[in-house]
Amino acid sequence: MYIRSKRIYTPEGCVKGILHLEDGKIVDILNYNARVMSDIDADDLRIIPGIIDTHNHGTMGYSLMGMDNQTEEDKEKVFRGYLKGLASQGVTACLPTADHNMFKAIVNVCKGDIDGARPLGIHSEGPYLNRVGEKGIDTGHPDIDLKYVEEMYNDSEGMLKLMGVAPELEGSRELIEYLTSKGVRVAFTHSNMNYHEALEAFKWGITVTTHTANVMAGIHHRNMGGLGACLLNEDVYNELICDGLHVSNEMIELMLRVKKDPYGKFMMISDNVPMAGAPVGRYNLGGMGLEVNIDEKGYCLSDTGRLCGSTVPVIKGIKNMVENVGVGMKNVIRMASENPAKVYGATNKGRIEAGMDADITIINDDYDVLYTLVEGKVVYDHKKDTDIFNNTFLDMFKL
Numbered sequence: 001m002y003i004r005s006k007r008i009y010t011p012e013g014c015v016k017g018i019l020h021l022e023d024g025k026i027v028d029i030l031n032y033n034a035r036v037m038s039d040i041d042a043d044d045l046r047i048i049p050g051i052i053d054t055h056n057h058g059t060m061g062y063s064l065m066g067m068d069n070q071t072e073e074d075k076e077k078v079f080r081g082y083l084k085g086l087a088s089q090g091v092t093a094c095l096p097t098a099d100h101n102m103f104k105a106i107v108n109v110c111k112g113d114i115d116g117a118r119p120l121g122i123h124s125e126g127p128y129l130n131r132v133g134e135k136g137i138d139t140g141h142p143d144i145d146l147k148y149v150e151e152m153y154n155d156s157e158g159m160l161k162l163m164g165v166a167p168e169l170e171g172s173r174e175l176i177e178y179l180t181s182k183g184v185r186v187a188f189t190h191s192n193m194n195y196h197e198a199l200e201a202f203k204w205g206i207t208v209t210t211h212t213a214n215v216m217a218g219i220h221h222r223n224m225g226g227l228g229a230c231l232l233n234e235d236v237y238n239e240l241i242c243d244g245l246h247v248s249n250e251m252i253e254l255m256l257r258v259k260k261d262p263y264g265k266f267m268m269i270s271d272n273v274p275m276a277g278a279p280v281g282r283y284n285l286g287g288m289g290l291e292v293n294i295d296e297k298g299y300c301l302s303d304t305g306r307l308c309g310s311t312v313p314v315i316k317g318i319k320n321m322v323e324n325v326g327v328g329m330k331n332v333i334r335m336a337s338e339n340p341a342k343v344y345g346a347t348n349k350g351r352i353e354a355g356m357d358a359d360i361t362i363i364n365d366d367y368d369v370l371y372t373l374v375e376g377k378v379v380y381d382h383k384k385d386t387d388i389f390n391n392t393f394l395d396m397f398k399l
Contacts, residue, residue, distance in 0.1 A: 001376060003362075004032065005042040009049070009333055010352050019047065021358040024375035028354050040371060042362050048329075049337040049352050050092025050359035050372065051314045054123060054162065054267060054344065055211065055239055057097045058274035059313065060085030061390025064098035065273075075105035081390055083109075083116030085277060087380040088388045089313035090361035090369040093341070093349055095123035095162055097271075103155045110159070116379050118359075120344050121161030124152065128175065129190035130166035131215055144171035146178060153182055161344055164189025164210045167201035180205040185343070188236070190215045191226055198229035202236055208343070211271050212238040213247045213255070231258045237343050239269045240335070242317030242325075245299065245307055246271070249325050256327070263331040267340045268317050271310040275300045277389060278311070282399045291399070319367040 001021040008015050008029060018030040018038065030036065058064050062082035067075050079102065086094055094117045096106060103122060110119055128144050144165075153160050163179055164187040165172050176186045189210035193201060194217060209216075209230040217225035230238055238259065241247060247255075256262040270276065275283070278294045285292060285308070292300050292308045300311040314336055321327045321335075341350030348357045358376035363369055372380035380388075 001039045002036045003040045003042055003047065004038040005045060005047045006032070007046045008352060009047065009329060013330060019352070019360070021373075021376045024358055024377070026352060026354055026356050026358050040362070042371070045370060046363050046365075047352065048333055048361050048363065049350055050361050050374065051090045051336050052093045052120070052340040052346070052350060053086065053091045053270050053314050054095040054340045055097050055125070055269035056086065056094055056272050058082060059089065059272045059276040060388050061274055061278065061393030063274040064096055064102050067099065068101050072105055072108070075102055076109050079105050079109050080114075080116070083114055083119070084379070085388055086117035087372045087374070088369060088385060089277065090315045090363065090372055091117045091313070092359035092361065092372060092374045093118045093120050093346060095119070095121050095344065097123040097125050100124065100152050100155065103152065103159075107157045107159055116374075118374050119159070120346050122156050122159045123162040124160065125164045125189060125210065128165045128169055128172065130168055130192055131190040141166070141169065144169055144175050146171070146174060149175060149178065153184070160184050162187060162208060166191040167204065167206065168193050168197065173204050176205045188216070188226065188230065192217055193226045195224035195226065195228045198226045199233060202229070202233055207236055209236050209238045211246070211269065212240050213251065214241065231255055234260050236265075237339065238266050240266050241271050241310060242268050242321050243310070243312040244320045244324060246310060249320070252321075252325055263334045264339065266335045267343065268314050268321075268332070268336040270312065270314045270317070272313060273309040273311065274393060275309055276311040276313055279389070279394075283397045284399055285397065315361070315363065315367055315369055
């Protein structure tokens, strides 16, 4: 396959040329004027490495949460729809962030052919979290049960790659040591730890910080909080939601200035829920008794303007970072593709260069995804794949 473009983003910068793909790999970038027939003429479009989203609970009307009463067959169908939905948003690889009851379905789907984003493993955000709201009300948390964690790991058949925990919970150090012995990364997640407590917990084996700045003690000039520890620790990798709402653009700029080697340590994520990609309109979120609005920018908001879940995919975070925060595309690509590939062992992904997997996303100047290729296979074509959103979700929740 040959793809011609004047804007191909490589680790060295943006180049003009023809991508030569064969057997799922990038063979070379040929001279733009080479006499070959292009399979995709992306002349004025931008070709970037496929996005790797390592924190995503659902998208396009498909959910990896609350599937307890579904059959394994139904779960597998949902998971396939989810992977296709991710592909429509430029994601070529992911860590599906799933409830334990989805693990077996994920494993089964991954044993066969996939038409969509490629799972690199499984991410479990919890269940051992210590979320306290802005008013400081502790809603409780389950006690850590190492036997249950062992069951989770076994059910994943080795696919569990990341698990979040609030390290102040009793038994968390033993949990961290168990998971790291199995090659599972552990994330600092939904925690009330202060600065010094968090730095100590990182020594136990924590290497990732979940949606950094969100659901953790923030920075105060007399108390740096967990967020300060996440930024001043040089070794941990930091997830970051870059939609401009979960973390303001001014705070994103501050975080990038504080972190040493920020473009080597931050990983862009969506933290999306099933409402991501929903058409503009009003929705009733079922058992939550909450009516919300999806606006023209894709945000899910209450009538008062309160953010109700993360619904903007990473590609729109890329747009925000480039157009509003002022970060160059080269560095944004590192955060969206290269860094997560490195952290989760997918060393053959995340960059456009010879020998790498042919995972690429083709976008226009409005950051709309037009084509997504995984290992050289077109898994999303905007001209053909026009009905991606889960219509069952619309039937149930759209008002």
